[in-house]
Amino acid sequence: MSHPPESLYLPKVAVLDRVVDEIAEVKTFYWHFEDPAEQAAFKRFRPGQFAQVSIFGVGEFPASLPPSPTEDETFFTIRRVGSCTEALHALKPGDRFGVRGPYGNGFPMEEYEGRNLVFVAGGIGLIPLRSCIIYAMAHRERYGRIQIFYGARTPRDLMYLPDLKRWEQAAGIECYLTVDRPDETWRGHVGVVGSLFRKPDVRMAVENTTAFVCGPPIMFRFVIQDLKGMGFEDRHIVSTLERYMKCGVGKCGHCCIGVAYVCVDGPVFTYEQIRKLGEEI
Ligand SMILES: Cc1cc2nc3c(=O)[nH]c(=O)nc-3n(C[C@H](O)[C@H](O)[C@H](O)COP(=O)(O)OP(=O)(O)OC[C@H]3O[C@@H](n4cnc5c(N)ncnc54)[C@H](O)[C@@H]3O)c2cc1C
Ligand code: FES
Structure with a gap:
């Protein structure tokens, strides 16, 4: 039967x-x-x-x-x-x-093997990037330098605190945190996430590097400007797009941007693809 x-x-x-x-x-x-x-x-x-x-x-x-x-x-x-x-x-x-x-497609982590990885997250933008960071750390020998730049509005808005503490102390990765507005407990950097790139003790990886950027639109725009100013090419900047979805499997059309269905062609896109789609973030 x-x-x-x-x-x-x-x-x-x-x-x-x-x-x-x-x-x-x-x-x-x-x-x-x-x-x-x-x-x-x-x-x-x-x-x-x-x-x-x-x-x-x-x-x-x-x-x-x-x-x-x-x-x-x-x-x-x-x-x-x-x-x-x-x-x-x-x-x-x-x-x-x-x-x-x-x-969805996910990040092609195999394509980045042999490259440096720079993760830039703002606020809850760390949610999708956490998976890649942990994955890259679990396969540490496959990647070059790993740098994490994470910013939140206040110290109380920093997510995944146990992970952040581990990443700050882990050998072989560089993790930098910042907040826009400190409180009396905060001893770290103050400023938007892009201001971390200009700290005297930070040496950004640029050559042979893929940058992952996730966060609110305003942060995304400024970080892209910074990265491009440093010489990052659009195809080496990757992000995830959020669109209203219904089916999630390429049937209903709710998530279309131009010719792309975010649910099946994305949610991961390079900045080069995002620009071709005419997408404003
Ligand atoms: C691929 C993808 C991954 C996501 N991952 C996460 C995640 O890990 N954690 C998380 O908290 N959220 C995530 N979101 C957003 C999440 O899907 C929405 O917040 C959720 O659909 C809201 O449903 P609701 O019924 O609670 O709110 P609703 O009653 O549907 O909406 C409440 C408010 O949220 C706004 N809203 C609803 N959906 C979205 C959306 N997709 N983008 C922007 N604004 C929206 C509405 O305009 C409205 O103002 C993701 C979205 C996508 C497309
Ligand atoms: S959510 Fe239905 S086609 Fe993408």
Whole structure:
């Protein structure tokens, strides 16, 4: 007897394990698939891919995958902005929700082997880049220098604090943090993320380097100007685009920019591709 084909849109049941507060309105949700076979299949995702998260009876939304496939746990880091994300924030450990994916192209980490990697993140832009950073660290011998530049509005807006502490102390990577507005506890750099590039103790990798840039549009524009001023070519700057999505699998057209479907052709694009699409960030 033949079985009907499984719907593309059918989410798999996931169980929430625990929730960690990151910053105001942002939490990290650790989860696993109810079916261990689904968990094993999902774990083959690439850094930079995303998944569709369903809150039963409420709706579905796209979310990046901040874990690296080299890590054991699966999790999302989600800012509460509207009905679906609010409903996820209301879940308790043991509650069930739906996940389908992984979707999208992801960062071609193999193409960057032998190159230096510069990660520049602002605010929650660190969510999609975390996966690449952990992946690159797990395969340290494949890459040249690894530099991380991360900025947030205030010290309370710095995400993934345990990771930041590890990265600051890890041998073989350079991690620089900054905040726009310090508080009485902050002993570090003050200024926008691009101001870190000009610190006297920073020697930016430029030759044979790929720069990953994720953050709010204003930060993106200034960082691109800085990088281009240093000699980065558009094809060596990569980012992720966020667009309203429905299907996530190239069927509905909601995420189109020009000829590109962000859900299947992206969400990772080089700055050269972003410019060709005529996209304003
Ligand atoms: C590929 C991709 C990856 C993403 N990864 C993450 C992630 O890791 N963590 C995270 O917190 N969010 C992420 N987002 C954004 C997330 O999908 C939206 O915040 C979510 O859809 C909001 O759903 P909602 O029902 O809670 O809000 P809604 O009620 O739908 O909207 C509430 C408010 O958020 C705005 N909004 C909704 N969706 C988007 C969007 N895609 N871009 C900009 N503004 C939007 C609306 O205009 C409205 O002002 C990602 C989006 C994409 C496309
Ligand atoms: S979200 Fe439907 S085509 Fe991209």
